[in-house]
Amino acid sequence: MNCSLISVGTELLFGQITNTNTVYLSQKLNVLGMNVLYHYTVGDNPARLKDIMKFALEKSDIIITTGGLGPTQDDLTKEIAAEALEDPLVLHQPSYERLESFFKRINKKMTDNNIKQAYLPQNAEVFQNDVGTAPGFALSKKGKIIICLPGPPGEMKHMFEKYTDKYLRKKSSHIIHSKMLRFFGIGESALETELLDLITEQIDPTLATYAKEGEVSLRITSKRESMKEAEDAVDEMVEKIKSRLEGYIYSYQDEELIEVVAKKMIKHHISISTAESCTGGLLASKLTDISGISSVFDRCIVSYSNDSKIEELGVKPETLDFYGAVSRETAIEMVKGIKKVSGSRLCLAVTGIAGPGGGTEEKPVGLVYIAMAFDDEISCKKFNLRRSGRSWNRNYTVLLMLDMINKALDKKLINRQLSHL
């Protein structure tokens, strides 16, 4: 089925907010096997919204609107949708009661404006709003479907995931199943090259790649008669891809690398501390953004100055003089230092040249040393990052550290399993 998305809101036309709703809905609709043909954005202007609605109805089977469901005079999406499919608005008792109890709870008087939100097209399937006041709905009439969702991304996503997704799956004669694989250490074009035959001959399952700073995701989607068939088709494709690229895959469930790593450390009670120079605490700040990490994360020393490397981590002044702050020797002394002060099982240290200044011919911008101490084992890796942007270099360095941790944890956990045999 062909779809169009209409985003309603003058703030979008002023560039005051970024339209993330279209990204979310496009991805979701593609997973459901629908063709998204157009996105439209229009302000809170009834004449223009009517024009766009008419144009969109000519071009597609399903229209999904976001925004314009609020209680004010400006909010007219619902009225225009109902008019387009000639369905009268009537008071929807369950929505009215939800509103009433909401206002009671927050101890505010419900105004006529608010009651407006409980009027919905007579033949609509109503989607209740569990995190806001505006209900959404789907109206199927005259061979077309108009779905109206609230504009705030949190409300829209919650409603889509809980109600709209199910509604659309019912409308489809097929069952859709998909999995998102996440990769690190391989670029989007290299990934496509490795899977070229699978991508070229794809009919079902389909493969779609998504690139994000330094990472690539791959969505595998199957549309079949039954869930079992769809799951089998996806799993079979996952196995094929795994057999070629297993070393690069860090999640089969669309998780971030930081989540994967944090979960493993928390689950297996592996304590961690870091000593960071060029990343300036970025790894620590990302780790500590994960709820529950306090059971394993002990400390981080951001040893930016040479003095701090000497005083906090016991790096020898001679090492800094002779090899320099950005060297294998310094990285190893840093990791030994953080290991000594923290006593954590897993310690990471990093030193590098983030740029844009500070590079030399011998030690260019992008040169990074990462040292790891896991129990008694110490290792150090050297990287030459190709990009020269400071933020990019720092972010990518953190991903490199997480990837090293992830692989070391996997190795350790496998070894432990083996030694238990």
Add this chain to the structure above:
Amino acid sequence: MNCSLISVGTELLFGQITNTNTVYLSQKLNVLGMNVLYHYTVGDNPARLKDIMKFALEKSDIIITTGGLGPTQDDLTKEIAAEALEDPLVLHQPSYERLESFFKRINKKMTDNNIKQAYLPQNAEVFQNDVGTAPGFALSKKGKIIICLPGPPGEMKHMFEKYTDKYLRKKSSHIIHSKMLRFFGIGESALETELLDLITEQIDPTLATYAKEGEVSLRITSKRESMKEAEDAVDEMVEKIKSRLEGYIYSYQDEELIEVVAKKMIKHHISISTAESCTGGLLASKLTDISGISSVFDRCIVSYSNDSKIEELGVKPETLDFYGAVSRETAIEMVKGIKKVSGSRLCLAVTGIAGPGGGTEEKPVGLVYIAMAFDDEISCKKFNLRRSGRSWNRNYTVLLMLDMINKALDKKLINRQLSHL
């Protein structure tokens, strides 16, 4: 003048990338006094692009397209734009020569596909592409203007700033001038309330607010006969706003708070170190994202565990036992500790409950203590953040610390100026 934006690219309809071009262009066009009425997104499909182009031409005076100017068969924006205004494509010699020298430089053969990029509408004003291969252009004909820009945001922004902006200013009979003020410590609706009379009666200059996580920006724009008049009108409005809200304004030049703070510290050689618990190194990682900060940033201790607070910062075990890790007493001992080990002039320490777990009735999620030691002066502030999201709390806490630093620096610098009298 009324404008529409057309974004061309199938990857947008798959939700593979977020459309940031429309945000940028909408803001720029609003500054130029243009009314943006519609955004459209369409895939690399000639029939649909034609339909949209026709619809857009009926509704607006100026159409700006992004994307679809590449060398492949799919890229047809230029062809469809030229056809819409009935202007033939001809070889544009300067563009051809630029392409030729580009391919010479990268030592690759120029194909017929590449030459396609040098064909442009006969009557177009060409915008050369300084950072990519696809030139852009503006074609004014039949009372309409179509402007075609490349899709990659870096290329598009560069071209707009350097060429398209000037072109559009020439088309306007007025001179436009604007300034962006940035605020911290006041919400968007409170700001609007404070400026309600100015916002209500606005004709020129106009005021537009933009909210971002914990911060608000205000753009003041004037459209006048001469630049002097426009600048005077904007400056007069800035003074009015300053007289009401000076304490909340941290930039009159659209800078981030972190930049403002880092610049001042670097300029006045004020060394800084931090001790972070709940923010986990986030302040340090943001400070060290600023190029040149190494001249003043010394170190950070992320003292997440109680042990690390005792061992690295000399917090007394009794203080942790009696007052708890999240307390004024602990924050002050932390800041004394980081001051002692680093010797930095300016030291910050933070401890708090980021959530979602860990809160109690007495110490709820969002409770934060920030201690500051500037030379010999030590202070500590307590905050109760209302939001409960972990990431939001951590980000906002960093903004609070930056705001404290910014105000302390201003006070110190003013005192120093006075003592020099």
